[in-house]
Amino acid sequence: MTALNHVPSLLTRAGSVSALTLAVVGGTLVAPGLTSDAQAATHGTKALKIAASKKGSPYGYGAAGPHRFDCSGLTLYSFKRTGKKLPRTAAQQYNKTRHISASKRSRGDLVFFRSGRSVYHVGIYAGKGKIWHAPKRGTVVRLEKIWTKSVSYGRVR
Helix, strand or coil: CCHHHHHHHHHHHHCHHHHCCCEEECCEEECCCCCCHHHHCCHHHHHHHHHHHCCCCEECCCCECCCCECHHHHHHHHHHCCCCCCCCCHHHHHHHCEEECHHHCCCCCEEEEEECCEEEEEEEEEECCEEEECCCCCCECEEEECCCCCEEEEECC
16 A cells, blocks of 8 residues: 555545645655654654563673663663663662653553662563563563552653
8 A cells, every 4th residue: 555545534634724735755645743653653662662672681780781681771771772861770760750650651661669769670661560671680581560569650751
C-alpha cells in the first residue's frame, strides 16, 4: 500500500483547509501534525525495546553494557542509545526524572525500588506490572513482575 492510498482518510482527519498543506515528499506523505509510527515512539518506548533486546545478558556489578549490565547500567545504556543522558546510579537517576504516580505510568518509564527513603534498584516499565531489569549477581537481564509495592515511578525528560 502506498502513501497515496492513505490520502482520503488523511483528508477526512485533516479537514478541507489543512488538506491543502498535504504533500508527497520522496514517496512519503507529509502532513503537518501527523507523524509516522517511528516518529511517534517516545524515548521511553525506544529505551524499553533496547533493554528487551539485551535479554539474557549477564549481570555485572558496575557494568553499563553493551554485553553486561547492572540495574542502572541497563537503564543508562538503553536511554543513552535514544539520545537521553542519565546519571550512573539508581538513586541519581531517580533524582533526575520527573516523578509520576503509578496511575500515570506508561511503558518506558523508570521503576525505582525503595527501602525507606533510599532507592536501591531500577528497571524499565514494560506494562502489565512488569519491568525489564538486571536483577543481581548470578542472573541475567530479564522481564519480571514487580514484586513489591515499595516503588516509585519516574519519566525521563
